[in-house]
Amino acid sequence: MAVTGDDTETAATGDMSAYQLHTPASSLPQGVGMAHLHGPQKPPEVITQKRELRLMKNREAARECRRKKKEEAAKACRQRKKSYMSCLEASVARLEEENKKLRARLQCFQNTYSLQ
DSSP, X not given: OOXXXXXXXHHHHTOTTSSOOOOOOOOSOTTOOGGGGXXXXXXXXXXXXXXXXXXXXXXXXXXXXXXXXXXXXXXXXXXXXXXXXXXXXXXXXXXHXXXXXXXXXXXXXXXXXXXX
16 A cells, blocks of 8 residues: 555544554453463562662662762862962962062162161
8 A cells, every 4th residue: 555645644634544543352361461471470589589689789889889979079179189289389489489589679778778
């Protein structure tokens, strides 16, 4: 069956005769659900053990994630502190040099005016 522009228009307008909804008849007896097709149910002990194992792995993964996050934060903090200390050391060196020049200038003025 070829699709023409007319078929597209009927589908767009909502004409259900162009598209028939098909629901397959269930071959299962009445009252039997899909869950019973996958095999026998597992004992509650196995389900509990698997759940505990999953929870334990989840806790461990969360703990590892928090550890990594804390480690990265500490590394960033150390880097900021190092940068701050470098800036302070540069300021100290600049101020010591300025102080040295000012003391020399003061000494020069004192020598000039004390002789007169």
